[in-house]
Amino acid sequence: MDDVVGKTATGSSSITIRKTGVFLGAEFTGVDLTQELDANTQEAILQAHAEHGVLAFPDQVISGDDLMRFGRYFGELTVHPFSSSTDECPELIIYDNKEGNPPAATDVWHTDETFRECPPMGTALCSKIVPEYGGNTNFASMTAIYDGLSDRLQQFLSGLEAVHDLGPFKGLFPDTPEGRKDNYLAQEKYPPVTHPVIRVHSVTSKKILFVNPQFTRTIKGMEEEESTAILNMLYAKTLRHEYHYRHQWQPNMLVFWDNQTVQHSALHDYYPQRRMMERVTINKGERPAGDAPAADPATLRKYLMPPIMDFTDSRQKRQHDK
Numbered sequence: 001m002d003d004v005v006g007k008t009a010t011g012s013s014s015i016t017i018r019k020t021g022v023f024l025g026a027e028f029t030g031v032d033l034t035q036e037l038d039a040n041t042q043e044a045i046l047q048a049h050a051e052h053g054v055l056a057f058p059d060q061v062i063s064g065d066d067l068m069r070f071g072r073y074f075g076e077l078t079v080h081p082f083s084s085s086t087d088e089c090p091e092l093i094i095y096d097n098k099e100g101n102p103p104a105a106t107d108v109w110h111t112d113e114t115f116r117e118c119p120p121m122g123t124a125l126c127s128k129i130v131p132e133y134g135g136n137t138n139f140a141s142m143t144a145i146y147d148g149l150s151d152r153l154q155q156f157l158s159g160l161e162a163v164h165d166l167g168p169f170k171g172l173f174p175d176t177p178e179g180r181k182d183n184y185l186a187q188e189k190y191p192p193v194t195h196p197v198i199r200v201h202s203v204t205s206k207k208i209l210f211v212n213p214q215f216t217r218t219i220k221g222m223e224e225e226e227s228t229a230i231l232n233m234l235y236a237k238t239l240r241h242e243y244h245y246r247h248q249w250q251p252n253m254l255v256f257w258d259n260q261t262v263q264h265s266a267l268h269d270y271y272p273q274r275r276m277m278e279r280v281t282i283n284k285g286e287r288p289a290g291d292a293p294a295a296d297p298a299t300l301r302k303y304l305m306p307p308i309m310d311f312t313d314s315r316q317k318r319q320h321d322k
């Protein structure tokens with residue numbers, strides 16, 4: 001099967017896009033990221049990013065400046081409040097995990113930085129040193145997972161909103177008077193925010209399940225036990241292998257993923273081998289758009305459940321049922 005889904009000539013370069021997964025993932029070749037990209041190439045990357053969710057650019061020996069220039073084509077670079085970077089270049093995160101410095105907090109399914117009112121549109125991560133084996137990154141298409149829900153569940157989730165907060169980062173502070181003060185100040189700076197449970201992609205207009213176990217705390221308007229049960233059920237959907245693309249890194253590979261449509265989880269199995277990566281996170285200052293106006297409690301109270309037999313044809317369908 002020919003997996004090439006696009007070939008484009010954009011001035012000085014000839015781009016090839018080859019799918020690497022069923023629901024997400026593509027390899028993007030024909031560009032040199034040490035050089036400035038023209039507007040057509042930037043647009044081709046943006047469209048492919050939205051369409052395939054995860055774009056891999058192999059064999060890119062790039063500097064931190066090249067990585068930051070790449071990110072700035074698509075928005076502003078964020079400064080992460082808790083990740084490691086240098087004072088001279090706070091936008092550039094450096095992960096250098098090796099014996100004595102194990103990786104932390106990235107092996108949970110999540111979408112980057114949904115604790116922000118405007119979460120980032122994408123993350124670009126470039127591998128510098130990769131372990132001999134292990135250290136893959138797993139991605140899940142939250143668009144495909146939404147499409148796989150039953151019509152009845154999609155209808156139920158439409159218009160709901162969820163509260164996101166700093167999640168595990170709250171546990172990074174030492175249990176000392178100063179640590180507790182810093183924790184309080186961090187939560188003052190990043191108070192809980194509300195996002196739609198189902199968001200609409202700003203480029204493709206596709207619907208996306210937008211809750212993640214790292215930062216989503218509760219669904220608004222529900223009892224805690226109801227919210228917890230529904231969120232856990234939705235998180236379990238994220239675990240289905242058919243919706244995944246597992247990325248195997250090579251040195252000098254840039255991966256640019258779409259934080260609107262994918263969740264990811266990094267495998268920490270390689271430790272204590274060394275794995276060194278550089279990252280920028282790109283924000284366009286957009287609040288996630290919901291698939292429907294936020295649910296009105298008064299309307300919900302009037303909602304009547306149709307007879308269950310009306311939904312015989314709209315039960316949950318897996319990929320092989322369709």
Ligand SMILES: [Fe+2]
Binds near residue numbers: 106110111112264
């Ligand atoms: Fe992440």
